[in-house]
Amino acid sequence: MEHFNTNQTISVDDGDPPLISEGMQACASQSVPETSDPKRAGVSLKDSRWGRTTKFRKTYFPDTTKEMWNDWHWQVSHRITTLAQISRFLTLTTEERQALENVESSFPFSITPYYLSLIDPTDVNSALRKSVVPTILESFTSPGESEDPLHEENTSPVPGIVHRYPDRALFLTTSFCSVYCRYCTRSRLVGGHTEPLETHWKKAIEYIRNTPAIRDVIISGGDPLTLSDEKIEWLLKEITSINHVEMVRIGTKVPMVLPQRITPNLLRILKRYKPIYLSVHCTHPDEITDESSKACNSLADAGVVMGSQTVLLKGVNDSVETLMELYHRLLKVRIKPYYLFQCDPITGSAHFRTTVDKGKELIAGLRGFTSGYAVPQYVIDTPGGGGKVPILPDYEVGQDEKNLYLRNYEGKVFAYPDRAQEGTGA
Numbered sequence: 001m002e003h004f005n006t007n008q009t010i011s012v013d014d015g016d017p018p019l020i021s022e023g024m025q026a027c028a029s030q031s032v033p034e035t036s037d038p039k040r041a042g043v044s045l046k047d048s049r050w051g052r053t054t055k056f057r058k059t060y061f062p063d064t065t066k067e068m069w070n071d072w073h074w075q076v077s078h079r080i081t082t083l084a085q086i087s088r089f090l091t092l093t094t095e096e097r098q099a100l101e102n103v104e105s106s107f108p109f110s111i112t113p114y115y116l117s118l119i120d121p122t123d124v125n126s127a128l129r130k131s132v133v134p135t136i137l138e139s140f141t142s143p144g145e146s147e148d149p150l151h152e153e154n155t156s157p158v159p160g161i162v163h164r165y166p167d168r169a170l171f172l173t174t175s176f177c178s179v180y181c182r183y184c185t186r187s188r189l190v191g192g193h194t195e196p197l198e199t200h201w202k203k204a205i206e207y208i209r210n211t212p213a214i215r216d217v218i219i220s221g222g223d224p225l226t227l228s229d230e231k232i233e234w235l236l237k238e239i240t241s242i243n244h245v246e247m248v249r250i251g252t253k254v255p256m257v258l259p260q261r262i263t264p265n266l267l268r269i270l271k272r273y274k275p276i277y278l279s280v281h282c283t284h285p286d287e288i289t290d291e292s293s294k295a296c297n298s299l300a301d302a303g304v305v306m307g308s309q310t311v312l313l314k315g316v317n318d319s320v321e322t323l324m325e326l327y328h329r330l331l332k333v334r335i336k337p338y339y340l341f342q343c344d345p346i347t348g349s350a351h352f353r354t355t356v357d358k359g360k361e362l363i364a365g366l367r368g369f370t371s372g373y374a375v376p377q378y379v380i381d382t383p384g385g386g387g388k389v390p391i392l393p394d395y396e397v398g399q400d401e402k403n404l405y406l407r408n409y410e411g412k413v414f415a416y417p418d419r420a421q422e423g424t425g426a
Contacts, residue, residue, distance in 0.1 A: 081110045283326075
């Protein structure tokens with residue numbers, strides 16, 4: 001069996017991963033194993049979940065040392081990005097093969113070896129597989145879908161900045177992600193670009209500096225934690241030097257898909273610019289592994305405050321049991337469940353979207369049945385650029401001149417005396 005060539009020199013200059021230019025196949029020179037027979041490979045969910053990554057590495061990358069595997073540069077340079085490569089690991093369905101054969105698709109495909117090791121090759125309905133391996137369903141446009149449903153382009157005063165809310169701004173710093181989620185709100189922007197968003201950094205920071213109302217800056221992309229340490233520190237230094245900026249958030253999925261990136265040097269940088277808040281994109285409990293747990297606990301130890309952002313996805317995490325397990329595991333690694341997003345109506349996302357009633361049903365199945373800390377806000381980011389709107393089950397069931405009537409998690413109705421106390425003063 002042929003394996004990846006891992007005897008090459010690994011770059012450790014902390015440079016940024018290259019953006020994939022149009023018509024360019026990333027990692028095209030690497031060789032790949034000639035079989036994906038799960039029985040032969042012996043990698044299955046029947047194995048201990050905690051040992052599957054090691055077994056995957058030894059099976060498909062036998063020349064790769066543990067040190068190399070744990071180098072985030074190695075992980076990025078060995079991403080799986082083509083039909084030929086992924087076919088050696090997974091037996092693709094007809095829908096998956098059709099999607100990867102569609103050369104006109106503008107939405108890139110990329111999975112780190114680490115994240116691929118978490119996917120059970122014998123299960124075509126694997127939650128993680130559905131979230132990162134494309135299907136031909138992405139090529140169908142349903143009513144109400146668009147490339148930019150949130151109208152971010154309409155609220156962008158300068159390139160790289162989205163200023164929708166009065167006191168906070170979104171700063172898009174890169175179009176690169178180590179793993180591309182198939183339901184990405186910014187699929188119109190990520191990957192395949194020859195002009196990095198970095199060219200707009202100075203103008204974006206100048207806009208923040210000249211807009212005193214902005215007290216909260218969210219650094220996003222793409223995934224900003226795939227930038228080099230030097231560039232991350234430059235951004236943090238520039239933004240935190242602005243007097244009216246009180247807090248900085250970083251939106252990332254790195255702890256879940258590339259936990260090797262959370263290095264001691266990166267932690268030292270983040271610690272220097274407290275308070276730093278991390279919005280961690282988490283999809284499914286299978287993402288909480290030894291590696292991701294170590295990364296998250298290291299971030300918390302460095303003083304980083306973390307909250308999760310989860311997109312509700314049909315057939316991936318749309319059950320009370322799955323979400324409860326995810327949120328319990330997140331709390332154990334010191335991430336507070338923050339948002340549960342209704343999936344945005346981006347082009348080709350209909351197969352991922354549940355009904356809103358389903359989302360309310362899930363929240364009702366969490367509230368009261370587990371800790372309040374384990375219950376996120378369920379929100380819809382409204383199409384047309386209206387911002388986030390919280391969605392709740394119907395807990396208020398009636399009101400009269402004396403009481404407000406409320407239904408609890410058990411379905412029982414209770415009265416709250418909702419009336420102002422009449423004054424008794426002289």
